Amino acid sequence: MCGISGFFLSNNFSSHRESLKTLRNMTNVLRHRGPDASGYWSSERDNIYFGHRRLSIIDLSKSANQPMNSRDDRYIIIFNGEIYNFKQLKSELQSLFNVKFKTQSDTEVILELVAQFGFRKALDKIIGMFSLVIWDKKEKNLFLAIDPLGKKPLYWAEEEKGLIFASEIKSILKFKNFKKILNHQSLSEFLKFSYIKAPNTIFKGINKLEPGTYLIFSKELKVKKFRYWSPKNFLYSSKDFIINENTVVEELHEILNISVSERLTADVPVGVLLSGGIDSSLVTSLAKNNKNDIKTYSVGFENKLFDESHYAKKISNHIKTNHKSFLLETENVDKIIEQLPEIYDEPFGDSSQIPTFLICNQVRKDVTVALSGDGGDEIFGGYSRYLWAKDFSIVNKLFGSNFLKFISSIINYFPNNLFDCLSLVLPKNIRPSHFGHRLKKIAKILNSKDEIEIYSKLISSNRLLDLLKENNFNKKVSFKKEYEAYSFMENMQLHDIENYLVGDILVKVDRASMSNSLEIRSPFLDRRVVEYSLKNCRPFHKIKNKRGKHILRSILKEYLPEKLFNRPKMGFGLPIDVLLNQQLKEKIRYFSSNEFIKNQNIFQKTKVDNFFEDYGKKGSSLHSEMWNFFIFQSWYTKWMN
Numbered sequence: 001m002c003g004i005s006g007f008f009l010s011n012n013f014s015s016h017r018e019s020l021k022t023l024r025n026m027t028n029v030l031r032h033r034g035p036d037a038s039g040y041w042s043s044e045r046d047n048i049y050f051g052h053r054r055l056s057i058i059d060l061s062k063s064a065n066q067p068m069n070s071r072d073d074r075y076i077i078i079f080n081g082e083i084y085n086f087k088q089l090k091s092e093l094q095s096l097f098n099v100k101f102k103t104q105s106d107t108e109v110i111l112e113l114v115a116q117f118g119f120r121k122a123l124d125k126i127i128g129m130f131s132l133v134i135w136d137k138k139e140k141n142l143f144l145a146i147d148p149l150g151k152k153p154l155y156w157a158e159e160e161k162g163l164i165f166a167s168e169i170k171s172i173l174k175f176k177n178f179k180k181i182l183n184h185q186s187l188s189e190f191l192k193f194s195y196i197k198a199p200n201t202i203f204k205g206i207n208k209l210e211p212g213t214y215l216i217f218s219k220e221l222k223v224k225k226f227r228y229w230s231p232k233n234f235l236y237s238s239k240d241f242i243i244n245e246n247t248v249v250e251e252l253h254e255i256l257n258i259s260v261s262e263r264l265t266a267d268v269p270v271g272v273l274l275s276g277g278i279d280s281s282l283v284t285s286l287a288k289n290n291k292n293d294i295k296t297y298s299v300g301f302e303n304k305l306f307d308e309s310h311y312a313k314k315i316s317n318h319i320k321t322n323h324k325s326f327l328l329e330t331e332n333v334d335k336i337i338e339q340l341p342e343i344y345d346e347p348f349g350d351s352s353q354i355p356t357f358l359i360c361n362q363v364r365k366d367v368t369v370a371l372s373g374d375g376g377d378e379i380f381g382g383y384s385r386y387l388w389a390k391d392f393s394i395v396n397k398l399f400g401s402n403f404l405k406f407i408s409s410i411i412n413y414f415p416n417n418l419f420d421c422l423s424l425v426l427p428k429n430i431r432p433s434h435f436g437h438r439l440k441k442i443a444k445i446l447n448s449k450d451e452i453e454i455y456s457k458l459i460s461s462n463r464l465l466d467l468l469k470e471n472n473f474n475k476k477v478s479f480k481k482e483y484e485a486y487s488f489m490e491n492m493q494l495h496d497i498e499n500y501l502v503g504d505i506l507v508k509v510d511r512a513s514m515s516n517s518l519e520i521r522s523p524f525l526d527r528r529v530v531e532y533s534l535k536n537c538r539p540f541h542k543i544k545n546k547r548g549k550h551i552l553r554s555i556l557k558e559y560l561p562e563k564l565f566n567r568p569k570m571g572f573g574l575p576i577d578v579l580l581n582q583q584l585k586e587k588i589r590y591f592s593s594n595e596f597i598k599n600q601n602i603f604q605k606t607k608v609d610n611f612f613e614d615y616g617k618k619g620s621s622l623h624s625e626m627w628n629f630f631i632f633q634s635w636y637t638k639w640m641n
Contacts, residue, residue, distance in 0.1 A: 001033065001034070001055040001057060001080065001081065001082070001514065001519040002033055002034040002052060002053055002054050002055055002066070002078075002079065002080040002081075002167075003027070003030025003031070003032075003033030003034045003052070003053040003080065003166075003167045003168070003171070003514075004030075004050075004051070004052055004053075004078040004079070004080050004131065004132075004133060004154075004165070004166065004167050005023070005026040005027045005030060005050075005051040005052075005165065005166040005167065005171045005172075006023065006026070006048070006049050006050040006051055006078065006133065006164075006165055006166075007019075007022075007023075007026075007048070007049055007162060007163060007164045007165070007175065008046075008047065008048045008049075008135075008142045008162045008163045008217060009047040009048075009159075009161045009162035010047070010161050010162050010219075010221055011047060011161060014176065016042075016044045018176070019042070019047075019049055020040070020042060020049070022049075022174070022175060022176050023040060023042065023049045023050075023051045024040070024051070025174045026051055026166060026171045026172070026174045026175060027040070027051030027052065027053060027171070029168075029170050029171050029174055030051075030053045030166070030167055030168060030171055031053055032514060032515050032516070032517055033053055033055065033080070033167060033168075033514045033517070034052070034053030034054040034055045034517075035053070035055065035517050036054050036055055036056040037053070037054040037056065037062070037065050038051075038052065038053050038054070039051070039052040039054070039065050039066050039067055040052070040067070041067035041076060043135075043137075046137075046140060047162070048135055048142070050067045050076065050078045050133070050135070051078070052065075052066040052067055052078045054066060055368070055517055055519060056267075056268070057082065057266050057267065057268055057368065057369060057519060058082070058086075058104065058105055058106055058265075058266065058267055059103050059104035059105040059267065060267050060268075061103070061104075063102060063103045063105075064103045064104070064105035064107065064108075066078050066079060066107060068105075068107050068108060068111060069111075070111040070112065070114070070115045071099065071100070071102075071111075071112060071115065072115055073137070074115065074136065074137055074138050075111055075114055075115060075134050075135065075136060075137070076134070076135045076137070077107060077110060077111050077114075077132060077133070077134045077135075078132070078133050079107050079110060079130060079131075079132040079133075080130065080131045080132070080152050080154075080167055081128055081129045081130030081131060081132070081147065081151070081152045082106065082128050082129055082130070082519070082521065083106035083109060083110060083126055083127065083128035083130065084127050084128045084259075084262040084263060084265070084526070085126070085127040085128070085262065086106035086109045086110075086128075087265075089109050089113060089125060089126075090109050093109070093112050093113065093116060096116070097112075097116050099112050099116070106128070110122065110126065110132065111134075113125060113126070114134060119134065119143050119145075119214070120214075120226075120228065123145060123214060123228050123229075124228070126147075127262075127526065127527055127528065128147060129147045129149075129151035129152050129521070129522075129525070130145070130146070130147045130151075130152050131144075131145070131146045131147070131152040131153060131154035131167065131209070132144070132145050133154075133165060140218070140219040141216055141217070141218050141219070142163065142216070142217040142218075143214060143215070143216055144156060144165060144209060144214060144215040144216075144217070145209075145213070145214035145215070145228075146209045146210070146211060146212070146213060146214075147211070147212070147527075148211060148212040148228075148229035148527045148530075149211055149212075149375070149497075149501070149502070149506070149525045149527070149530065150198070150210070150211030150212070150501075150502040150506055151506055151510070151522065151525060152167075152510065153167055153168065153208065153209075153507070153510060154166075154167065154208070154209040155167070155168065155169055155171075155172055155201065155206055155207065155208055155209070156172075156206075156207050156209060156215065157172050157175075157178070157205050157206045157207065158205070158207075158223060159175075162217075162221070163217045163223070164178075168345055169201060169202075169203065169206055169345035169346065170342075170345050172206055173203075179205075180203055180639065180640065181203060181204040181205065182202065182203070182204070182602075182640065183200060183201065183202055183203055183204045184468075184470050184471075185200065186200045186201060186202050186203075187202065187347075187468070187602070187632070188465055188468065188471055190202070190346075190347045190348075190349065190628070190632065191461075191464035191465055191467075191468070191628060191632070192460045192461060192462060192464070192465060193459065193460050193499075193503070193504075194348070194349030194350060194504065194624070194628055195348060195349065195350070195500075195503040195504045195507065196346055196347070196503065197499055197502075197503045198210045198211070198502065198503065201346060202345075202346040202347060202635075210227070210502075211229075211498070211502050212227055212228055212229030212230055213225055213226065213227050213228070214226055214228060229527070231494055231497050231498065231530065231534055232494060234530075234531045234534040234535050235486060235490065235494065235534045235535075236486070236534075236535065243536045245541060245551075245554075248536055248537060248541055248551060249551060249554045249555055251532070251536075252529075252532060252533070252536075252537075252551060252555065253555045253558075255526075255528055255529055255532055256282070256286060256523060256524075256529060256555070257286050257289065257290070258528075259523040259524075259526040259528065259529055260283060260286040260287055260289075260290060260371065260523045261286075261290045262526075263371055263521040263523055264287060264290055264291050264371070266368070266369050268367070268368035268369060269295075269366065269367040269368060269369070270295075270367055270368075270369045270370070270371070271294075271295040271296065271297055271363060271366060271367040271369070271370045271371070272284045272287050272294060272295070272296045272297070272321070272370060272371045272372075273296075273297055273298070273359065273363070273370050273371065273372045273373070273520075274296040274297065274298050274312045274315065274316060274321070274323070275298060275308055275312060275373070276298065276308045276309070276310075276311030276312035276313075276314075276315055277308070277311075277373065277565075278373075278376065278382070278549050278552050278553060278556060278565055279373025279374075279375075279376030279377070279382070279524065279549075279552070280312075280372065280373035281315050281373075281556060281559075281560060281564075281565055282373070282376075282552055282555060282556045282559075283371050283372070283373050283523055283524075284296055284315065284316075284319060284321065284371075285319055285556065285559035285560065286523070286559075287371060288319050288320070288321060288559075289559075293322070294319075294321045294322065295321065295322045295323075295324070295366060295367060296312070296316050296321040296322070296323045296324075297323070297324050297325070297326070297359060297362070297363045297366075297370070298312035298313070298323070298324075298325045298326070298359070299325070299326050299327075299328055299355050299358055299359040299362075300325050300326065300327045300328065301327075301328050301355070301574075309325045311564070311567075312325065313325065314564055315560065315564055315565070318560060318561070318564060319559070319560070324362075324366070326358065326359060326362045328354070328355050328358050330583070332358060333354055333574075333579065333583070334583055336354050336357050336358065337354065337579075337583075337584070337634075339357075339515075340353065340354075340631070340634065340635075341634050341635045341637070341638035341639065342638065343357070343511050343512070343515045344507070344511050344635075345511075345639075346635065347628075347631050347632045347635045348507060348508070348511075348631065349624070349627060349628040349631050350504050350505075350508050351574045351576045351627060352508065352574065353508045353511075353512055354574055355574065356508055356509060356512040356513075357512040357515070357516070360512050360513045360515075360516045360518045360520075361516045363516075363518060364516045364517060364518040367518075368517075368518065368519060369518075369519045369520075369521060370513075370518060370519070370520055370521070371520075371521050371522070371523060372509065372520050372521070372522050373522075373524065374505055374506070374509055374520070374522040374524065374525065375501065375505075375522050375524035375525040375530075376524045376549060376552060377548070377549075378493060378496045378497050378500070378501045378505075379493075379497070379524055379525075379529070379530055379533050380524075380533065380537070380542050380548070380549045380551060380552050381489070381493065381539070381542030381543050381548040381549060381550075382548040382549045383496070383548065384548070385454075385455065385458045385459070385492065386489050386492055386493070386542075386543060386548060387543065387546060387548070388442075388445070388454065388458070395446075404446040405446065407443070407446055408443040408444075408446040409443075411439050411442065411443035412443050412621060414618075415618065415620075443621070444457050444458075444621065445457045445458060451488050455488075455492055455495075459500065461624065461625055463611065463622065463625050464611075464625050464628060464629060466607055466611075467603045467604060467607045467608055467611055467629075468602065468603060468604070469601070469602060469603065469604055470602075487539060489539050489543070490539065497530075509522075537551055553565070553566070576623050576624070576627045577623040579627075580623060580626050580627060580630065584630060587630065587634075588626070588629075588630050588633075591629070591630065591633035591634075591637075592608050592609075592612060592629075596633075600636065602636075611625075611629075
């Protein structure tokens with residue numbers, strides 16, 4: 001895992017010496033992504049500059065450092081990520097073309113794939129997580145590419161004189177005289193969804209490369225983008241073939257086992273993040289199936305309503321792993337919150353970034369690589385919204401909107417913690433976590449007119465948009481038209497895979513892990529796993545008896561007794577209402593003051609005051625919106641003042 005940066009200019013914007021200085025500045029801010037080595041390459045004649053920071057995982061020798069030249073010296077690469085099938089590809093290249101390799105690295109394999117098959121065909125052969133940049137010395141073309149699911153980030157900016165690129169925004173901001181201009185469309189997007197979807201970023205002129213996409217920048221200064229992989233291309237690609245459930249379980253089990261096995265390959269210590277949920281428990285079980293000595297890690301919370309660590313411990317004891325649990329304490333939370341604007345570069349509202357950062361920070365003291373269960377919810381139907389949308393549309397028709405509005409008002413009248421306390425009387429095996437928060441979500445959607453409106457309310461909020469002086473955002477969720485050939489549940493899943501997974505989950509994990517120089521590998525996001533699920537797993541394979549991830553549960557039963565994992569989904573959140581009303585209270589007051597709002601010139605003060613008044617009312621469900629307000633203001637203070 002690494003950090004990459006560089007630029008390709010049509011002519012000298014400064015001296016070669018000055019360009020090298022700029023390159024080093026861009027690359028040095030990515031040191032956290034690659035603390036083990038740095039490397040640079042440039043061509044003064046072609047005005048192209050590559051920088052690389054290396055986190056050594058495969059082939060720890062200096063010969064595997066980057067930038068790296070192909071054997072025929074036509075191509076040069078900087079690469080961030082891991083190629084899991086590189087050994088098979090290496091054997092293929094040796095057999096077909098008698099390629100002589102100088103290293104044991106996956107980077108060299110990519111180079112030789114491109115040399116023998118061309119850039120486009122090479123992408124189809126690669127299985128892994130990656131962002132990469134390749135310079136073709138012969139054709140004078142620059143290639144940028146990102147993996148199918150968007151695990152590894154790549155940002156780019158088109159200047160008058162060329163193209164700038166890097167693994168993180170902060171690196172591009174180090175380019176000489178780069179102007180920071182707030183993108184109001186992206187701000188609206190953040191305030192609505194809590195993240196910013198590719199290709200947009202919070203800065204005008206800086207773009208995120210979308211998942212499964214590659215870009216070609218030619219010497220004629222033309223940018224061409226191509227989508228080489230999309231989940232829509234695999235959904236029911238054999239529509240008339242409904243596969244038997246036992247067959248699905250068997251075949252998926254085999255593919256997942258291969259995926260986990262390949263991700264255990266490393267020349268450094270490897271561990272597994274074990275939350276105690278379905279996804280991480282299955283990954284841990286498969287890891288143990290492939291390797292006897294497995295280290296597992298979990299994080300616990302002082303607030304027991306959010307604490308799942310005891311489940312993780314029980315599962316660890318059953319599987320027999322070497323397990324460590326870390327407690328998220330209040331003082332640690334305060335320190336992490338202060339670092340968030342620097343870590344994420346953009347406003348990012350998912351509060352689980354805090355426990356994710358903590359566990360990555362602690363795990364890095366033991367291992368350099370860790371496996372996770374990311375992607376299981378999106379790929380295999382783990383979110384409750386996949387059930388709720390259909391069920392509540394039926395309820396609306398049965399009881400009518402007026403009655404449901406009345407129920408909604410009653411739920412909203414009482415605070416979350418009251419419902420949390422009431423839920424304690426329920427048996428542990430059926431007790432829902434964050435019960436108050438879940439009820440407020442239900443209240444939010446009770447008066448929706450159809451499934452689309454329900455889904456839109458579940459994944460977004462318009463309340464903060466009303467505070468803006470300028471709002472260019474289209475408030476509608478427009479996925480129905482794009483995916484209308486499929487069931488509504490599958491519409492939601494595809495939308496989540498292409499948006500929420502990429503823009504929220506993977507951003508959270510990448511920044512939290514790489515800021516600690518830790519590589520996270522996600523077996524569920526192997527393209528073979530995703531493609532198989534889309535092709536063969538129907539809704540009834542994913543959801544059964546009002547529970548998601550049925551197919552994963554069926555596999556997990558082979559490793560664990562059902563009593564250890566058949567329980568309500570807990571999630572990985574924080575009691576942000578407590579944080580907002582205690583540790584962060586004074587900062588929020590400052591961020592909403594007349595002076596701050598006036599100097600900022602983004603929000604309307606009167607509407608900000610109204611929002612704060614509503615937030616303070618009994619039973620308010622605006623904690624997520626207030627958290628996003630705080631996050632944006634913190635980011636703005638760091639990057640725009």
